[in-house]
Amino acid sequence: MRRGVWVVALALVALALLPEPGFACPVCFDPNDEHRQAFLATAIFMTVLPLGMVGGVGIWLRKRLRRLDDEEAPPEPPANDPS
Numbered sequence: 001m002r003r004g005v006w007v008v009a010l011a012l013v014a015l016a017l018l019p020e021p022g023f024a025c026p027v028c029f030d031p032n033d034e035h036r037q038a039f040l041a042t043a044i045f046m047t048v049l050p051l052g053m054v055g056g057v058g059i060w061l062r063k064r065l066r067r068l069d070d071e072e073a074p075p076e077p078p079a080n081d082p083s
Helices: 002-017 033-072
Strands: none
Touching: none
16 A cells, blocks of 8 residues: 555656646647647537537438328328318
8 A cells, every 4th residue: 555655646746847748738838829720720620520410410310200201191181172
């Protein structure tokens, strides 16, 4: 148990002395504005793309099911016109 505590303590000290890996986010810390905008646009694209794909599949399934329901529905009898 004592050895585990020392290993954890040593790892925490090493992480405290090496703060540069914390600056891995290029969007927040890149001084070049063009790079920052490119990273932000890429992050937005990677967020929206899967949502769009899932939404597209959902819309396609809904249309497909409606079309199948319309094909299977019995035809309605013609309305009797008293005229």
